[in-house]
Amino acid sequence: MRVVLFLLFLLLGSLFASDDTVLVKAKKVGEYVIVDGVNKNPFSVTVSYNASYQNLKSDKKMPMLFVLNPLMKREVLRLHIEKKGFVLKANYTWTIGSKDAKHDNNYIYRLPYKLGTKRRVAQGFNGKFTHYGMSQYAVDFEMPVGTEVYAAREGRVVKTKDDSNIGGVTRSFEKYANYIIIEHNDGTLASYVHLKQYGVVVEEGDQVDRGQLIGYSGITGLTKGPHLHFIVYRAVNGTTRDSFPIKFMSARGIVTEPVTGKWYVAK
């Protein structure tokens, strides 16, 4: 029997577009084609999967959207082989985090720099330079390269990068950003971005406390000047995410919307 199996894998829109840490792969088992999702990462991922096929049958509607828990493999789709010579064409995208995360809107974040020091917001929510779309509720705090960065909320470090020393003002520089991603207990994620080279002092898998020193700011990635880009978000599907308009504690009380150009003292 001749089996024709086309599997086209596309990885798009992911921070880690070139790696193979998330796989959705099909295999023939008896009279079925079984599609397994494999997540080799220590964090949940959200996957969008689409397939078209001939001579196969499934009750699942396409496209599919599902979450793969950390370091897990599970069957996501089973197709019955109706006739010899079946064809399956599939593609998928994935993003870090679970689409099922619900942000705790009562949480008051700590400003991510040393207590008692003040920083100017270079770009707040809905900032015109880069804070739109998926980055709508990001905040940029100006700070010289090498400024201490502290966890704004407790959680688990799920991804870090600090090997880059490249930065610039066009989109092509985006992939050179150093960062720390922390997962909170409500499943949302915080990213601390543009860190300096070798400026990460925590490791993937570490549990960090609110206010713990996690790294040093820099000027890597897409940036005009040295600053810290901070954002809290969740995955929506395999290509997009949603950010949250978070609240911060400052020396003058709770800040519900950091204003571009204003200074805030960490408390």
Ligand SMILES: [Zn+2]
């Ligand atoms: Zn930013």
